[in-house]
Amino acid sequence: MDSAEHSRSNATVGKAAKSRRWAPGRAARNSVVLYAAVGLGSMAGGVTRALVSIASLELLGPAFPWGTLAANLAGSFLIGLYAALTEPGGRIFAGSAQRQFVMAGFCGGFTTFSLFSLETFQLILEDRWPTAVFYVAASLLAWFAAVWLGHVWGWRINRLRGKDI
């Protein structure tokens, strides 16, 4: 049901993108709703990441980008968990706007590849090669372990018997 609903809305968004004329119909409204969902989610995610980074600077100092590492880990876990829970047959029924709010919006904005790349580059510029290598290796391990654990946990919840959440 979820995937059918999803592909239908994707098809309408695709049609809206292809049509040259402005035809304010259902497709355009769907598209506006999706962009609003992504924008709001990303706003919340980006601000949360900034707060995590400020907290990490205050608590752990500027020597290592713990804040970005923590945000990327937590965001990867959350997207793995949520994707599993809202898959067809999952415990949570979510429409495409809710899915995009959480996944493309919040998780997308909470995590960041550009700041990760910049921080690695700055470590290299400071000639701190071992720290740079550690940052990349720890990040890759954290991202993939987190998304995998989130997904596994989500499927375990899906298989639990009982009332719908």
Added chain:
Amino acid sequence: MAVGTELLLGLIWIAVGSALGGMARFFVSGLVGRRIGETFPWGTMAVNVSGAFAIGAAAAAATGGVVLHEPGAWGLAATGFLGCYTTVSSFSLQTLALARDGDWLLASLNVTLSLVLGLCAVALGFAAIAAMIHGA
């Protein structure tokens, strides 16, 4: 300005950049995905590599004191917009999906290509703007 007001103002700049950056990612990754196809996550790679290039350029401009060296401007453009324009969560999920499908070659290609191109892009962006500043 009081510390609290300064922090709040900084967060407002970041919030504005974040909303715009997320929507720009949604647009660009969707466009690339529709044009090239969704079997390999080219859309996510396109935003991540272009965002890495842009943040390298932004960092060089900020270091040179040309633009973006003020905290509000950096928050809007870098922490907010470029931070949210790129993503690790979709990258992780798409790599996991490739691995779960047994496409280990494509999964490792996605990881290697994203890392190498991302780091090259940030260095290129930085070098390009640094050269312009020092050449001028």
